[in-house]
Amino acid sequence: MNTEKLKLQVQQRAMDAPNKVPHVLVFPFPGQSHINAMLKLAQLLCLGGLRVTFLNTQHNHDRILRFNDVHSSLSRWPGLSFRAISDGLPAEHPRSLDRFLDIFDSLKANTKQLFREMLISGRSESEPVTCLIADGVMTFTIDVAQEVGIPIIVCRTASACSFWSNLCIPRLIEEGEVPFQGDADMDGAIRLVPGMETFLRRRDLSNFLRAKEHTDRAIQLIMTEALNTCRASSLILNTFEDLEGPILSHIRSRISTIYTIGPIHALLKSKLANSLPSTSTTCTSSSSDLWKVDKTCMTWLDSQTIRKSVLFVSFGSYATVTRDEMFEFWHGLVNSGSPFLWVVRPDSVAGKGEGGHISAELEEATRERGFLVEWAPQEEILAHPAVGGFLTHSGWNSTLESIYAGVPMICWPFFGDQQINSRFVSEVWGVGLDMKDRSCDRETVEKMVRELMEGKREELHKSSDEMTEFARRCIREGGSSYCNLERLIEDIRSTSS
Known part of the structure; x- marks a missing residue:
């Protein structure tokens, strides 16, 4: 099926069912911290009345099933479901920090096509996906979303200051400030990241920049994923205005629509505590640990x-x-x-x-x-x-x-x-x-x-x-993160219909 025909089918389905509950698919990068933050985001969206599917790689989905009571979680969150997709790596692969490039390569080479097929096959379901929220280090999802014709919002689970420094890498390379090797003066000042001119040093930049050449794969990866994030219409950040406000103002020069809804873990707890009694007795924060918790x-x-x-x-x-x-x-x-x-x-x-x-x-x-x-x-x-x-x-x-x-x-x-x-x-x-x-x-x-x-x-x-x-203060009613979550949910509703 060609792309234009597929887009028309998706649009027609949305027009035919304007009053249906939006169906959001949340897709985190397969790492513990990414999964933790984005599962809490998924639960916040459920509390906002949306239907949410949480998509994990099969490897991590199996680990979560092993160490957490997912079935009990599903009964407490009727609007939340879990799906799995292959990361394309063999079962024996360690998926460890020293092999992280393998994970990225396999996601792009294998998972991207599987993800596209999943969305296409899902268009015939009674409640097809109407909005994607994907991890900001997997920007291949933007290509898939645009091809299939589904709105996408990118979520960055790292700090705003880190994201902004990554967006500045092209200029740092152009001016010869990066890359640098470990024998460089690590206390040397970095002057070309706006908002950080007075205190940023070489040692404060990502260790991925400690390389011989700017063509190093790790440098190219973090730079490309940051720049590609700007292709999305909007961005979710797990931070709050009083914490990273000055840096957020710089990011807004590149991405106009930003939802700062952090700390996500605290906002979720606050929402659960203040929800209706009938909700609070059924919904509790679900765990996504990849190891057995010892209490x-x-x-x-x-x-x-x-x-x-x-x-x-x-x-x-x-x-x-x-x-x-x-x-x-x-x-x-x-x-x-x-x-x-x-x-x-x-x-x-x-x-x-x-x-x-x-x-x-x-x-x-x-x-x-x-x-x-x-x-x-x-x-x-x-x-x-x-x-x-x-x-x-x-x-x-x-x-x-x-x-x-x-x-x-x-x-x-x-x-x-x-x-x-x-x-x-x-x-x-x-x-x-x-x-x-x-x-x-x-x-x-x-x-x-x-x-x-x-x-x-x-x-x-x-x-x-x-x-x-x-x-x-930011997660209380009327606070910046509280209001930004409400705006996010309303925007998803508007986009989905």
């Missing part, structure tokens, strides 16, 4: 009687450390004297390495004031009154959750948007310390933890409390 750590947290005394440690869903680095962190945490709750994923330690043995003293000190867990309910932990600090990889979900909970951070970023997030945490928002590119030897870790939990405790908590109030 025994909450009992341990309850036993900590001193407020804000515990350091929470988690490096997210992708980052890995060597065995040597793990032991240095472990000794540093123990030596700091602070109680700590540490998430150590089963796949988080890379390589063999010597790393030393677990001494009797280390084991005893950990039993006295530490708790290790493979995967944990992060939002609950950060909201716990015993938690007073967060040693984090600076992923955007973690950053927003920490800001909303009023928990200061130590940032030790790994890749992507995390480098620039950590700079904004320390230099712009003043809600944490940046440990970027520092050696993670035990002395450094101990010093940074003591500075966060003792030396700068009052100063950082004061700044965090102020930023938390901004975040809470």
Whole structure:
């Protein structure tokens, strides 16, 4: 069937059923943080009266089924359904950070065509998809949407500051500021990202820019996906105006329609808490964890009687450390004297390495004031009154959750948007310390933890409390994120009809 005929059929179906509930298909990139944010977005749309299909890759769909009660979730969310699509990779592929280009290549080479066929075959269903919301790092979905004739909105799950810096890459290349290799002066100033001229350094840009040539595949990927995002009619961002307003003004020069609806996790909780009793008893936030959550750590947290005394440690869903680095962190945490709750994923330690043995003293000190867990309910932990600090990889979900909970951070970023997030945490928002590119030897870790939990405790908590109030204000009725969500839902209704 040719493209024009297909478009006419889609348009005719929309005209024939103007009063039907819009059907939105939400398609995240197959990574834990992307899935988390976009599933919460899907649930917000359901609360707004829309029908939503959440599309995962088959690999991640199977993992979610293994570790979460999806069937119970479906019964609580009658407007939400789940579908799966192949990512084109063999079952044994690790889908790990060091192989992330494989994922992008396969999505474009294999999933794109399957996605197109899914939308075409769905046009004959009683409730065909009337709007797409796709992850902003999978802009091949824009091509498919335009071909099939379905409106598309792009959602970026990373920070606005990261997205804006990626949009500026062409100019940075043209002026010779990027790429740069690891032996360059990493504290050298970057002057060509508007809004960041006074504080941005080489080390604060994505680690993907630490390459020999601008033709490097990773550089080309993040630049191309950012530029292609501007082809969409509108953009959803998981941020809020009081947090990234100055940067958002620059992005609006490239994309006129932007819906800032963050922090999404907090907006969803607020909407659920304030919904009608009949709704609140059936709808609760659904989990999309790719690992089994161990809630025994909450009992341990309850036993900590001193407020804000515990350091929470988690490096997210992708980052890995060597065995040597793990032991240095472990000794540093123990030596700091602070109680700590540490998430150590089963796949988080890379390589063999010597790393030393677990001494009797280390084991005893950990039993006295530490708790290790493979995967944990992060939002609950950060909201716990015993938690007073967060040693984090600076992923955007973690950053927003920490800001909303009023928990200061130590940032030790790994890749992507995390480098620039950590700079904004320390230099712009003043809600944490940046440990970027520092050696993670035990002395450094101990010093940074003591500075966060003792030396700068009052100063950082004061700044965090102020930023938390901004975040809470934006999700209340009449707040910027609250209103932007309402506008998004109405625009979807209008576009779909």
